[in-house]
Amino acid sequence: MHAEQTEILHFLERFAPFNMLPREELEVVATSISVGYVRAEQTVLEYNQTIDDLHIIRSGEVEVLHKTGELYNRLTEGGYFGEFGLLRKGRVRYPVRTLEDTLLYYLPRDVFTRLFDEYDDFAEAVEVEEHRRVQFAVKQDQPKHDLLSETIDTLISRETVTIDASNTIREAAELMTNEEVSSLLIMDGERSLPVGIITDKDLRKRVLAVGRSDQESVHTIMSSDLVFVQYNQRIFEAMLLMLRTNLHHLPVLKKGQLLGVIALSDVVRHESKSSLFVVSSIFKQNSIEELQTLKADVQASFVRMVNEDANSRMIGASMASIGRSFKQRLLELAEAKLGPPPVPYCFIALGSMARDEQAIVTDQDNALILDDSYQPSLHDEYFVELAQYVTDGLDACGYPYCSGGIMATNPEWRQPLSKWREYFTDWIETPTPERLLHSNIFFDLDAIWGEKHFADELNQLIQKSAPRHKRFLASMAKNAVQRTPPLGFFKDFVMEKDGKQNNSINMKRRGTAPLVDLVRVHALSIGSTQRNTFARLEDIIEANILPHGRGPDLRDAYELIAMVRIRQQARAIAAGEEPDNNIHPDQLSDFERKTLKDAFQILSHAQKYLRFRYSIH
Amino acid sequence: MPLNWTERYQHLAASARDSRLREFYQAGMVAANTPIAEAPLIAVDFETTGMDAQTHGILSIAMIPMTLQRIELHAAKQWIVRPHDPLTESSVVIHGITHGDIAQAADITDYLEEILKFAAGRTWVVHYRGIERPFLQQTLLNRIGESIEFPVIDTMQIEAQLRRKPLTAWQRLLQRTNLKQYPQPSIRLGDSRQRYRLPYYPPHDALTDTLACAELLQAQIAHHYSPDTPIGQLWY
Secondary structure: OEOOOHHHHHHHHHOOOOHHEEEEHHHHHOOEEEEEEOOOEEEEEEEEEEEEOOOOEEEEEEEEEEEOOOOOEEOOOOOEEEEHHHHHEEOOOEEEEEEEOOOEEEEEEEEEEEHHOOOOHHHHHHHOOOOOOOOHHHHHHOOHHHHHOOEEHHOOOOOEEEEEOOEEHHHHHHHHHHHHOEEEEEEEOOOOOOOEEEEEEHHHHHHOOOOOOOOOOOHHHHEOOOOOEEEOOOOHHHHHHHHHOOOOEEEEEOEEEEEEEHHHHHHHHHHHHHHHHHHHHHHHOOOOOHOOOOOHHHHHHHHHHOOOOOOOOHHHHHHHHHHHHHHHHHHHHHHHHHHHOOOOOEEEEEEOOOOOOOOOOOOOOOOEEOOOOOOOHHHHHHHHHHHHHHHHHHHHOOOOOOOOOOOOOOOEEEEEEHHHHHHHHHHHOOOOOOHHHHHHHHHOEEEEEOOHHHHHHHHHHHHHHHHHHHHHHHHOOOOOOOOOOEEEEOOOOOEOOOOOOEOOOOHHHHHHHHHHHHHHHHHHHOOOOOOHHHHHHHHHHOOOOOOOOOHHHHHHHHHHHHHHHHHHHHHHOOOOOOOOEEOOOOOHOOOHHHHHHHHHHHHHHHHHHHHHHHHOO | OOOHHHHHHHHHHHHHHHHHHHHHOOOOOOOOOOOOOHHHEEEEEEEOOOOOOOOEEEEEEEEEOOOOOOOOOHHOOOEOOOOOOOHHHHHHHHHHHOOHHHHOOOOHHHHHHHHHHHOOOEEEOOOOOOOOHHHHHHHHHHHOOOOOOEEEEEHHHHHHHHOOOOOHHHHHHHHHHOOOOOOOOOOOHHHHHHHHOOOOOOOOOOOHHHHHHHHHHHHHHHHHHHOOHHHHHOOO
């Protein structure tokens, strides 16, 4: 006679994901259980051991650890673990230890995986609560992410604007203005497909800059190297095509007819949506403790983008928008706690977040610009508390305190707008390399919350006066060449220029950071309004201040170095390790080594050129 | 009770008249020096109509095969049987087994083969060894004219040894003459489990009680013995 497991049944129906199951399934679960007792401070699961059961905590408490031994999670009654290993290869990814005497219920793998496959609610509940990383492991069995599965036509939201080739340049410009479009397809009489395209840029470069008459025919300035895509191709393919051909606009066809145009900006905007689920949950959390629980989601969306071959610009933009949302939510919560601010203020982000190229390993850099009506004796207490709340919150959410003290908690960086103007004026007009060494980061500045125009004013000040102050630019340039890339790789070592060999290389310090610094100097020198390194490079290439071909080379080198770093971090996260900026040559493929060596060389040449341009010896 | 159950089983296998008993013994029993972690065990709980094996009867039998590592709850079995003793009102209240259930239940001899096959080769785990073995022995004597023997681990006895210090003659005298009381920690199932932070289970459901006892043994060994403890140190 089979026995009724009433006690188990009553227990299971109190907890997710089991309470998502229909009663008769729950009875099946209850009669599949075995039980075991583990004393406090014992190992339950070791890394990489085989695992055959889902472990459910009936009573007691356990710690789930990273492979490195760092704490990943604590679980108590009703909690469960081992699901990652079960859904993956039957090997434990996260070791588990008991903190207290613990009674475990074991649910066999076959029952668990069947429930996971058959009940969407159940599977979803398993994935919620910091278990999202499971998604990558089972990715192969699940519908792919938007960027891979969504088709190009979903990006087309308006009718195509076209003009006949016989019209004048002026008519074309008027049409673009009226229709508020940045590109125009050029048609030729009866032919159903466009013969060319013009963009805002063409009007500037091929008409105004060269003094061409706007009465000439539009076909004299159009680009005729059109590359068509089909409406049902993947957005991802379009993105790759754009990168390969360096064309930023692609006409889209459906059944041989023109359907529309997609631009690079459409693709980038589309991808940043994928991090929207993280962003939207950030705004649903009501305390630092709750926000903290999203750390794993952030890592998850990072790894997912990497797995799906997003480029560094997309990933950087997504991570930055997530980081911005954390700050915004923390400020909302701080204001709810402290009351409305006594004077208007602007909370600003500095560095990678302001450049829209944030990595997963990043510390917080921020500051406060206060209204000029600010009086320290009356108002500073409020802003001290506000800054403390936000910086503590950011630290808890995975953005550690800035070791250089560039945070709103530092009185120096919590000042009224007039004081900030003084800072920047001083930096730019009476510069020394030493003084600028630590204020580099302030030249990448973006408003996060509050009076956005405070930040705009400072950015305008920078754009206006930086190009006019050669000593400032020379000081920035001198700092930008302090950190150099290595020569390349030898066996499993990093080769330095002086012949020294190291076991690892910090890809940020020796790769992305010097390149970003270098691009910033050039961007400041031409008064570029851009902050993103790729966008700055576009301005620099257009301004023609680099030797021919060097600009695009730098762009490719940046993408490559950034992606090696990003991929390495994603690998670390997926393996349950703590991501950092270090790369060991033995982790690189031959191809990566070779291309990295080339990228380092491009950076090295670019630094040489910067020295030459600013007479640095 | 003999400590060498291996030999005792061999002897009993040769002398048992009932074929079901013979098979039960032929399954054998581990040696006394077998580490507890390697011994096949079975947690057992009987519900009875009273405490006296001579006059009361078995109402239900719950069994869960187990080892020191795992309690195989999914393989648990439970039988409701008709006692040879008229059912008293009080036991009905406690066990939630009604006269209707009993009326439909078969005699224990109908299940005997199944029960003995299920328990064969395993050492029984019970909380208070004064019930299950004596009741089964008496019942079999009455029905098939032959008793039964098997080793039993008693979690209540383990708890008593761990928690209760024997009183000196002088203390016993003081206590007996009501001059002084020496309260001892409770060794009842629920109270014992609490000491090991095992969860509270509502009492008097046969299967839940069996599970409660099985978990208690695992906890006792984890805290006070070792997986290598010879089973001979624990059984009776």
